[in-house]
Amino acid sequence: MDFGHRAYPTEDPLAACLRVTSAGHAGTRGDDTCFGMSRRNEEVVAMTRQARHALPGFVPSAVPARKTGGTVRSGKTGGAAELAGTVGLVAYLAVLVAVASGVYIAWRLGSHGGGGGGAVAGSALLVAAVVRLVLPGRLAGLLASRCRLTDVLTLTVFGTCLLAVGLVLPR
Numbered sequence: 001m002d003f004g005h006r007a008y009p010t011e012d013p014l015a016a017c018l019r020v021t022s023a024g025h026a027g028t029r030g031d032d033t034c035f036g037m038s039r040r041n042e043e044v045v046a047m048t049r050q051a052r053h054a055l056p057g058f059v060p061s062a063v064p065a066r067k068t069g070g071t072v073r074s075g076k077t078g079g080a081a082e083l084a085g086t087v088g089l090v091a092y093l094a095v096l097v098a099v100a101s102g103v104y105i106a107w108r109l110g111s112h113g114g115g116g117g118g119a120v121a122g123s124a125l126l127v128a129a130v131v132r133l134v135l136p137g138r139l140a141g142l143l144a145s146r147c148r149l150t151d152v153l154t155l156t157v158f159g160t161c162l163l164a165v166g167l168v169l170p171r
Contacts, residue, residue, distance in 0.1 A: 088141015091131050095143070098124030102162075111170070118166025125159030 019039075026035035099121045106117025132143045132151045145151060 087135070087139045088143065091128075091135065091140070092142040095124050095128040095131070098127070102166075113170070115166045115169030118162050118169060120166070122159045122161070122163030122166050125155050125162060129155035129159060 022035050022038065023032075026032035102117045102119070102121025102124060104117070105120060106114040109117065128143060129152050132140055132148065132155060135143070137144050137148065140151075143151065146154075
């Protein structure tokens, strides 16, 4: 595997296409400096990988799987996995519908009632921040895009700003 997704045991198919395209561009420009550097990088990565596999006692299947936030990678579907997906989806859809309602209210009423829409959307984002804070990563679903602190801070800042603007604008 060169550059690309680790699911490909030999090489990412996109890498081969990019290599051909890059070589074509280098030939067109008459300067293959960057193309040569990228090929050298691929060689270094391949040599590093070979050296790592040559280590005594290295068994690729013994490398533990990487933990991911809320994504089931085992391929098994069971009651707990389905419940986690359902809880996360319901929370996300509720926030999405509330924010969309706020945007619709602000758009429909315009400058005469946009404050109400901003307040609804801001409140929805603040509720999303609380939900993200309370739910563990495996249950947060699509509300979990980064680490918990980053998600909560982002939702809180945007929600507070929208709520403040919604309260200041006329209703």
